[in-house]
Structures are given as C-alpha cells and as structure tokens.
Amino acid sequence: MDERFSGKVAIVTGAAGGIGAAIADRLAREGATVVIADLDPAAADAKAKAIGAAHGRPAIGLACDVGDEGQVEACVETILTKFSRLDIIVNNAGLMTFKPLSEWVSEDWYKVLRVDLLGAAFFTKQAFLHMAASGGAIVNIASVHALETSANAAPYSAAKAALLSLTRTTSIEGRARNIRANAVLPGAIDTPMLWDNPNLKSGAETIDKADVGTPEDIAAAVAFLASDDAKFITGTTLAVDGGRLAKL
Numbered sequence: 001m002d003e004r005f006s007g008k009v010a011i012v013t014g015a016a017g018g019i020g021a022a023i024a025d026r027l028a029r030e031g032a033t034v035v036i037a038d039l040d041p042a043a044a045d046a047k048a049k050a051i052g053a054a055h056g057r058p059a060i061g062l063a064c065d066v067g068d069e070g071q072v073e074a075c076v077e078t079i080l081t082k083f084s085r086l087d088i089i090v091n092n093a094g095l096m097t098f099k100p101l102s103e104w105v106s107e108d109w110y111k112v113l114r115v116d117l118l119g120a121a122f123f124t125k126q127a128f129l130h131m132a133a134s135g136g137a138i139v140n141i142a143s144v145h146a147l148e149t150s151a152n153a154a155p156y157s158a159a160k161a162a163l164l165s166l167t168r169t170t171s172i173e174g175r176a177r178n179i180r181a182n183a184v185l186p187g188a189i190d191t192p193m194l195w196d197n198p199n200l201k202s203g204a205e206t207i208d209k210a211d212v213g214t215p216e217d218i219a220a221a222v223a224f225l226a227s228d229d230a231k232f233i234t235g236t237t238l239a240v241d242g243g244r245l246a247k248l
C-alpha cells in the first residue's frame with residue numbers, strides 16, 4: 001500500500017473504538033503518526049499501542065473530552081511538544097441520544113451539541129492556530145442524519161447538519177491557509193452506536209443487513225479526503241452509505 005501519510009501527524013478523536021479506531025489504523029498503515037484522543041484514556045492508550053505495534057510507528061493515546069475547549073488546547077499542545085507538527089485532524093467523536101421533541105431539556109441538547117458540533121469547532125480553531133503554512137486536512141465525520149433523519153434524534157441530526165455548515169466555512173477560510181476541510185456522511189455502520197439505537201431495538205426502524213457497512217469502509221474514504229489525492233477537494237460532503245440516501 002502507498003504510504004500517503006509518511007512524516008505526517010494525524011489526530012483522530014473518539015478513536016478508542018468503532019469507526020475512529022479503523023480510521024486511526026488506516027492512517028497509521030499509510031505512514032501517519034497517529035494520536036487517538038478519547039474520553040476513555042485506558043482504551044485510547046490500548047488502541048494506540050496496538051496500532052503502533054501493528055504498523056511499527058509511533059502512536060499515542062490521549063485523554064480528551066472534545067467538548068471542553070481547554071482539554072482540546074491541552075491535547076494539541078501535547079502533540080506539538082511531542083511531534084512538532086499537526087497535519088490531519090479527523091473530528092470523529094460523537095454521540096447520539098433519543099427522545100421525542102417534547103421531552104428534550106436544555107441539558108440534553110447541550111450534551112449532544114458540545115461533542116458532535118463544538119468538539120469539531122474547537123479542533124478546527126487549533127488547526128488554524130497551529131498547522132504549518134504548508135497547510136493540512138480536516139475531515140469531519142457527520143452522518144446521513146445531516147440530510148435525512150428519523151424521529152427522536154433532533155439534537156444529533158441538528159448537530160450533524162451544522163457540522164456540514166462548519167465544514168463549508170472551514171473550507172472558505174482555509175483556502176488562504178492551505179487547510180482543506182471535507183465531511184463524510186456514514187450510513188449504517190457496524191459499531192456499538194448502530195446497534196444501541198433504541199429505534200432499531202424497538203423495531204420502529206429496521207435496517208437491511210445489506211445496508212450495513214464496516215468501519216473500514218469509512219476509513220478508506222477518510223484516508224482519501226485527508227490525502228493529497230484529494231488536494232483539489234474542499235468544502236464537500238461524501239456519503240459512504242452503500243447508496244441508502246439515493247433510494248426513494
């Protein structure tokens with residue numbers, strides 16, 4: 001496999017498991033030094049050790065709540081101290097909660113928005129402050145819910161739709177700094193987040209097994225958008241959903 005990320009340093013948030021872990025593994029396999037920033041420091045450390053050992057590269061895990069701007073700043077400071085550069089940010093950390101609109105209280109909204117939207121905004125600010133003049137790439141992991149959604153997931157869908165808007169703004173302001181920003185819209189992907197969905201558990205929503213992709217499917221798309229193969233692509237969204245969004 002080509003090493004598209006040799007000499008580059010990439011941070012992947014929420015990468016202790018699920019889609020983020022597959023993204024971190026893919027970037028390391030293609031040459032990146034990978035930083036896993038996750039709420040769960042033990043799991044982040046274990047995943048980083050496994051990835052480092054598998055690919056013979058430095059990989060570290062850092063404790064970071066992406067919804068806390070101070071922790072995001074500290075995380076980037078640690079990366080710059082250790083590796084002296086930051087080239088790729090994958091804003092993957094996310095959570096989804098379920099309630100009918102009439103039952104949501106403000107804390108519920110903040111809980112989702114601070115991770116799924118503000119986490120990406122805080123890391124984007126750090127990119128503009130600390131990426132080298134040669135630039136870098138940001139990939140935001142949104143969701144098909146940014147475009148089409150289902151009942152009981154209003155804050156998640158709203159946060160993911162706003163993340164597409166943030167991606168566009170980043171691409172506009174990023175041109176002068178050589179920073180590209182794109183978003184990936186995963187469809188149904190085989191991770192705990194998918195199968196914990198109460199709409200699926202209750203049968204309110206069903207999903208055909210043929211419509212379920214793998215974390216590696218998302219990782220391949222992220223690696224493309226983060227690489228120089230996508231050097232003329234910025235401000236766009238790429239659905240990776242096996243064609244579900246295209247159906248009537």
Ligand SMILES: NC(=O)c1ccc[n+]([C@@H]2O[C@H](COP(=O)([O-])OP(=O)(O)OC[C@H]3O[C@@H](n4cnc5c(N)ncnc54)[C@H](O)[C@@H]3O)[C@@H](O)[C@H]2O)c1
Nearest residue numbers: 014018019038039065066092093094143186188189191193
């Ligand atoms: N699985 C799917 O079907 C699917 C579909 C569309 C979009 N997505 C998106 O893909 C991304 C990854 O989803 P996943 O299925 O791998 O989820 P997951 O629940 O398996 O993993 C999420 C990871 O994020 C971490 N995390 C949660 N809150 C955090 C915080 N405040 N700071 C740092 N880390 C935090 C968790 O510890 C966990 O390691 C999310 O943004 C999700 O919205 C997933």
